[in-house]
Amino acid sequence: MFNSFKASAFGRFTRQFRLSFVREAHKKAGGSKTHMQDSAGKRLGPKKHEGQEVKRGQIIMRQRGTNWYPGTNVGIGKDHTLFALEPGYVRYYLDPFHPKRKFIGIVLGKEDRLPYEHFAATHRRLGRRVIKNTVASQREEEYMSRKEQLIMPDIMKEKQARDQKRAGKVAKFQNDLPKFVGDLSTEELAIAAQRMNAIDGFMRGGKSLEDGRFYATYNYNYETDLSCRARKEISEAELESRKQEYAELAKKVDDKVMLDARFQLCKYLDAQQREERKKQDIEQLKTLIPDANKPVDKRVREKAMELIDDSCFSLSEQIHLKRRFLKPVLPESEELLGDDKTKHAIVISRMNYDTRRVDTIYRKKEGFLK
Amino acid sequence: MFSRSKAGLNPEAQKVVTQLSVMSAGRKMPKMLKLCNEDYIKHKTIMKAWSVKRKQEKEAEERSIKKQYRSIREAFEDLKLASPKLFEKANEHEYGKRFPLEMRIPTEYPPRQIWYYDYVPRKRND
Amino acid sequence: MSLSKGIWSTFNRRSPSLALRNKKLQKALLSPNLPEGPFSLKKRSSKIRYISPTGMDEIYPLAYQFLEKQSADVYKKIENMEKKCNVEQSDELKRTLTKLQVEAEENNPEVVYNAMFGSNLVDRTQPVYRHYLEQKWKDYGRMLIMQRLESLAVIPDTLPTLEPQVEVKMKFPCNNVERWIEPGDILSSNVTSRPPMLEVIEFEECKRGLYTVLVVDPDSPDVENDSYSTTLHWGLKNVELSNQDGIIDARKLVKNPDCEFASYLAPTPEKNTGKHRFSVWIFRQKKEIDGFREPVGRERFDIRKFTADNELHAVGAHVWRSIWDRNVNNVRKMYGMGEGRVFAREKV
Numbered sequence: 129m130f131n132s133f134k135a136s137a138f139g140r141f142t143r144q145f146r147l148s149f150v151r152e153a154h155k156k157a158g159g160s161k162t163h164m165q166d167s168a169g170k171r172l173g174p175k176k177h178e179g180q181e182v183k184r185g186q187i188i189m190r191q192r193g194t195n196w197y198p199g200t201n202v203g204i205g206k207d208h209t210l211f212a213l214e215p216g217y218v219r220y221y222l223d224p225f226h227p228k229r230k231f232i233g234i235v236l237g238k239e240d241r242l243p244y245e246h247f248a249a250t251h252r253r254l255g256r257r258v259i260k261n262t263v264a265s266q267r268e269e270e271y272m273s274r275k276e277q278l279i280m281p282d283i284m285k286e287k288q289a290r291d292q293k294r295a296g297k298v299a300k301f302q303n304d305l306p307k308f309v310g311d312l313s314t315e316e317l318a319i320a321a322q323r324m325n326a327i328d329g330f331m332r333g334g335k336s337l338e339d340g341r342f343y344a345t346y347n348y349n350y351e352t353d354l355s356c357r358a359r360k361e362i363s364e365a366e367l368e369s370r371k372q373e374y375a376e377l378a379k380k381v382d383d384k385v386m387l388d389a390r391f392q393l394c395k396y397l398d399a400q401q402r403e404e405r406k407k408q409d410i411e412q413l414k415t416l417i418p419d420a421n422k423p424v425d426k427r428v429r430e431k432a433m434e435l436i437d438d439s440c441f442s443l444s445e446q447i448h449l450k451r452r453f454l455k456p457v458l459p460e461s462e463e464l465l466g467d468d469k470t471k472h473a474i475v476i477s478r479m480n481y482d483t484r485r486v487d488t489i490y491r492k493k494e495g496f497l498k
Numbered sequence: 499m500f501s502r503s504k505a506g507l508n509p510e511a512q513k514v515v516t517q518l519s520v521m522s523a524g525r526k527m528p529k530m531l532k533l534c535n536e537d538y539i540k541h542k543t544i545m546k547a548w549s550v551k552r553k554q555e556k557e558a559e560e561r562s563i564k565k566q567y568r569s570i571r572e573a574f575e576d577l578k579l580a581s582p583k584l585f586e587k588a589n590e591h592e593y594g595k596r597f598p599l600e601m602r603i604p605t606e607y608p609p610r611q612i613w614y615y616d617y618v619p620r621k622r623n624d
Numbered sequence: 625m626s627l628s629k630g631i632w633s634t635f636n637r638r639s640p641s642l643a644l645r646n647k648k649l650q651k652a653l654l655s656p657n658l659p660e661g662p663f664s665l666k667k668r669s670s671k672i673r674y675i676s677p678t679g680m681d682e683i684y685p686l687a688y689q690f691l692e693k694q695s696a697d698v699y700k701k702i703e704n705m706e707k708k709c710n711v712e713q714s715d716e717l718k719r720t721l722t723k724l725q726v727e728a729e730e731n732n733p734e735v736v737y738n739a740m741f742g743s744n745l746v747d748r749t750q751p752v753y754r755h756y757l758e759q760k761w762k763d764y765g766r767m768l769i770m771q772r773l774e775s776l777a778v779i780p781d782t783l784p785t786l787e788p789q790v791e792v793k794m795k796f797p798c799n800n801v802e803r804w805i806e807p808g809d810i811l812s813s814n815v816t817s818r819p820p821m822l823e824v825i826e827f828e829e830c831k832r833g834l835y836t837v838l839v840v841d842p843d844s845p846d847v848e849n850d851s852y853s854t855t856l857h858w859g860l861k862n863v864e865l866s867n868q869d870g871i872i873d874a875r876k877l878v879k880n881p882d883c884e885f886a887s888y889l890a891p892t893p894e895k896n897t898g899k900h901r902f903s904v905w906i907f908r909q910k911k912e913i914d915g916f917r918e919p920v921g922r923e924r925f926d927i928r929k930f931t932a933d934n935e936l937h938a939v940g941a942h943v944w945r946s947i948w949d950r951n952v953n954n955v956r957k958m959y960g961m962g963e964g965r966v967f968a969r970e971k972v
Contacts, residue, residue, distance in 0.1 A: 184971065247784035249842075250777060254850050256896060256967040265966040269895055333800040343798060346874045350798070350818060351958075357887075359960035534662035535741055536652045537676055540684045543733045547687035550694060550731075 178220050182212040184255075188232055199223070199233030200242055214253050298325045304393050308385040319374070320381045323348070328391050337386055341378070348374055388439035389446055397440055405440035410449075417453045421461065423494035429454060456497045464495040626654040627688050631696040632732050641747035644734045653733050656681040664741075691731045698728040722829065725751040748867040751829070758827040761791045769941065772807040778903045778943050781842045782854065782927050790940040791825040792906055798874060810899065810945045813952045819858060819888040821873040824865055824906055824940060834909040835863045836936055837872065840927055841891065843900040845967070856925040857902065859886030861913045886920060891946035892956045896967040899945045907936035 176188045189196050189210040198204040199221065201214040212218075216234040219242040223231055233242040236251055244251060259265040272280065301321035306312060312320060323344050330340035349371055356367040386396045397405060413435050416428060424432070436449045458464055466473045473490040480487045507515065533541060578585045626633060635643070644650040652663045662674045705721045729735050729752040738746050739756035746753040766788050773779050779786055794805045798818035805811065805820075824835065839858035846853040860883045863872055877883060893900045905927070913934055920930070931938065948964075956964055 247780045249781050252852050254845050254847065254852060255971040256845070257972060258847060258965045259968055268966050268969065271969075329800055334802045335797070335800075339797075342875065346878065347798060347818070354958060354960070358958075531677070533677070534658075534674055535664035535737070536649070536658060536662060537680065539653060539733045539737050539740070540680060541677070542736060543691065543731065544680070544683050544687040546731050547690045551690065 176212075176218045178218060180218050181216070182218055182234065183215050184212055187211050188218055195230070196220075197226070197229045197231050199231030200244065201234035201236075202232055214255065294325065297328065298322060301325055301328075301393070305381070305385065308393060308395060309381055316377055319377060323378065323381065324385075324387070324393070328387060331387055331391060340387075341382060345374070345378055386439075389441060389443040390437075392439075394439040402440040405438060406445075409435045409438050409440070413449070413453050420453050420455055421459055423458060423464070424454070429497070454497055458495045460489070460491065460495070464492050466490040466492045626651075627656065627685050628654055628692060630689070630692045631699055632692050632734070637699075638729075639747065639750055641750060642729060642732065642735055642738075642752070644737060649737070650734065653737060656685050688733065695728045695732065698724055702728060718829075722751045726755045728752075730755065748825070748870075754827050754829075754867070757791075757825065761825070761827075765791055769807050772943055773903075773941060776808055776901055776943060776945075778842075778901055778941070781901075782840055782903050783905065783931065783938055784928070786938055786941055788940055790827065790906060791823075792904065792940040792942045793823040793825070794820050794904060794942050794944070796820050805942075805944055807943050808945060810947060813890065813892060813946060813949055813955045816902075816944070816946060817890045817955050817958065819874070819877075820904075821871065822904065822906075822942070824870040824872065826865070826867055826870060830865065830867050833865050834912060835865055835872075836861045836907040836909055836913070836934070837863060838905045838907070838927060838930075839888075839902055840905070840925060841900050841902050843893075843898065844923075845894065845897050845965075846924075853923070854925045854927060855889075856886050856920065856922045856927075857891065858888045859884070859920060861885050862909070885916070886922065889922065890955050890959055892952045892959070892961060892964060893946050893948045894952075894964040894967060895948045896969050897948065899947045902944050902946060904942040904944075905938055906940040907931065908939045910935050910937075 170190070170192075172190045172192065174189050176182055176186065182188065187209055188202065191208050191210075194204075194208050196210060198210050199219075201212065201216065203211050203213045205211065210232050212234050214234055214236065216236045217238055217240075219233045219235055219240075221231050221233060221242040223229065223243050225246075231242070235242060236253055240251070259268055298321045301324040302317055305317060305320055305324065309320070326344040326347065327337070327340040330343050331337060335343065352362075352367055352370050352374075355361045356364060362370070382396065384396055385393055388394045413432060416432055416435070417424060432453055436446050436453070441449065467490055470490055470492060472493045474493065474496065476489045476491060477486050478489060479485075531538075531541065574585065574588075577588065631638075632642075644653060646663075648660060648663050652658050652660065657680075658676060661671050662676075665671050665674060702721065702724050705717065705724060709717050709721060729750070732752075735752055735756075739753060746757070748754055748757070769788060769792070770786075773786060795801060795803060796805070796811075796815050796818065798821075799815050801815050822837065826833070837858065837860040838856065840854050840856055842852060842854045844853050844855040860872065860877075863876070863880075863883050865872070891900060891902055917933055930936075952964065956962065
């Protein structure tokens with residue numbers, strides 16, 4: 129009786145939705161316990177149709193899997209529900225770039241079609257309003273996320289430390305500059321110290337001295353330009369005069385002082401002078417340490433270090449010279465090797481690949497720089 | 499009914515199998531060349547020279563084959579003009595002779611089986 | 625003693641930049657084996673431990689001389705081509721000539737060494753080095769920039785599309801940021817407060833080309849229309865670049881102040897307007913631009929119309945992103961812009 133009822137009532141549907149009734153063939157004979165398990169309908173399907181107006185967040189389609197894909201201004205939920213991201217009008221469409229997919233999109237204008245023209249700028253909606261109330265806008269501007277709130281004290285502390293360090297550096301430059309450059313007024317001295325600080329920063333960032341100087345001047349001029357043209361604080365004439373003054377001051381300072389490889393103030397040397405000094409220093413080093421493979425005493429070492437630390441050398445040149453003249457480990461010559469009775473000997477265990485044994489080598493302390 | 503291939507092995511045998519498979523994996527993968535920059539460039543140069551040489555040889559071979567084919571064609575054209583009768587005779591379909599067996603793509607080595615002594619052309623059914 | 629006895633050791637017709645500058649390295653590369661050990665290995669222990677592959681010293685000279693002979697043949701062809709080029713000048717001939725020049729040198733071990741291990745310092749006037757640079761760029765840089773432009777929708781939001789022909793690199797040296805910015809990076813308002821430095825690497829021959837640079841922000845909020853508009857942040861025209869010198873930096877702009885037709889306006893995104901895409905566009909100019917038909921305004925800048933009017937051809941692009949941060953107000957003050965608007969956090 130049940131079967132006949134089913135045939136009459138659902139016959140039409142069986143023909144249409146053959147797929148959903150495929151299980152029929154596998155069904156066990158009537159009366160089984162599993163037969164009666166049928167869940168309620170999940171109310172799937174479109175909730176908004178072509179051309180219908182939607183608000184933000186309204187659901188357009190409920191589905192299992194992505195029968196329909198989210199297109200323009202449409203989002204997709206974790207159960208593949210499609211919803212509107214912008215208010216507008218629903219469009220069901222096909223996209224030639226994805227020939228196997230069907231899309232649902234939202235257009236902003238009632239007459240618009242999807243997909244939009246491929247090379248045209250995308251139609252976008254701002255969807256945000258300006259907060260006019262000053263109190264509210266200030267509150268919004270000062271709003272911090274929890275993460276930001278937690279991290280802010282550390283950031284401020286670091287910033288303070290940085291500012292302090294910078295101020296200290298400027299003060300030091302202010303203190304030291306008169307030793308190299310005479311006749312600087314207090315104002316000039318302040319500007320010059322700022323400039324040296326800027327150059328110091330650029331050089332630490334990896335620029336050469338010339339680049340550092342150029343960018344320090346450039347930044348000053350840029351700032352002055354802005355104060356004249358953008359902020360209208362000074363006139364055009366004053367702008368020119370300030371630039372002129374700064375250029376003069378920069379020349380005056382640059383001719384007298386520069387930063388060495390360790391970012392310390394020192395007397396300015398031009399390229400030619402630097403080359404000459406380099407030659408002289410290397411000659412002196414050669415006379416001081418004729419054979420780099422022989423141990424040197426403390427006095428000679430200090431003298432050599434002084435020569436190497438000269439401001440004419442760059443950092444890499446200093447390192448090269450140190451490697452050349454003051455070797456950290458001298459080669460294992462006869463007089464530098466000891467035996468197990470040597471006082472303060474340094475013991476090295478080393479694999480000897482010929483004998484396939486670990487050799488013990490006793491080296492005298494003089495064989496090492498430190 | 500169902501049996502996993504490795505399920506029946508005793509632990510000792512399994513260990514041996516694993517170790518052997520590890521060793522053979524190394525053999526399947528060519529060892530990476532650990533070269534200094536100079537030697538890497540030298541290696542690249544050698545490989546390049548070899549590929550250029552191979553390419554030249556291939557091209558020369560192709561050129562000579564093309565030349566042969568062109569001269570055969572020209573000879574046939576001449577024959578066609580000189581004596582159409584002979585040309586037809588030369589192009590006549592021979593029963594059972596589809597593709598001359600003795601003709602093969604020229605290779606650098608002789609074939610494994612040099613000659614099919616008992617070769618008989620297959621008879622057509624119709 | 626050197627392997628090379630042919631064309632690769634003569635420099636009367638070839639540029640000296642095709643040889644290795646370091647003599648020890650050159651000696652290592654031009655000998656069958658490594659007479660002074662592996663020069664490129666720095667550590668002493670690795671130098672001692674290193675062993676060259678067996679048999680390489682026998683084959684390498686053969687390979688070198690074989691390739692050198694091939695190169696000599698190509699040079700003969702080049703000579704004929706050059707004669708032809710002198711009689712009639714056509715782009716087709718020039719292109720074939722460049723191709724031959726690349727073919728003649730691309731297997732030279734010294735050139736390969738320079739191209740592989742000294743990539744940024746190579747002589748870009750030589751076609752072969754440009755060829756290697758282009759290869760490298762196509763393998764990574766070009767794909768990266770296109771991926772970023774497409775996924776950030778810089779194309780088609782600013783210009784319809786781009787066929788990149790030059791590599792564009794960018795950094796902000798005025799603010800002591802000595803690092804090449806990767807396309808799409810989010811930068812703080814402090815970093816971008818002064819103009820960037822750009823490097824344009826041409827892969828074709830370019831002795832004196834004129835270029836236009838635009839930096840636009842297509843995400844400026846347009847409250848009246850409830851939409852977004854494009855703002856021009858920086859505009860340069862008639863910037864002279866060549867193969868050797870592809871840098872657009874403060875030095876060049878100080879020397880040629882006429883290049884800047886729209887001064888740099890630092891990015892200052894307003895609160896709750898999301899990430900703004902600042903797209904840098906490089907255009908090749910057909911001729912020098914004297915002036916513009918219409919005055920160039922910053923607000924509601926129509927980049928498509930601008931490029932069409934001035935016959936500009938986009939050849940390269942870069943993009944960075946900026947977002948509101950707590951330093952934006954300082955930058956606004958620096959540029960005399962007044963307080964920025966504050967937008968509501970929620971979308972309506």
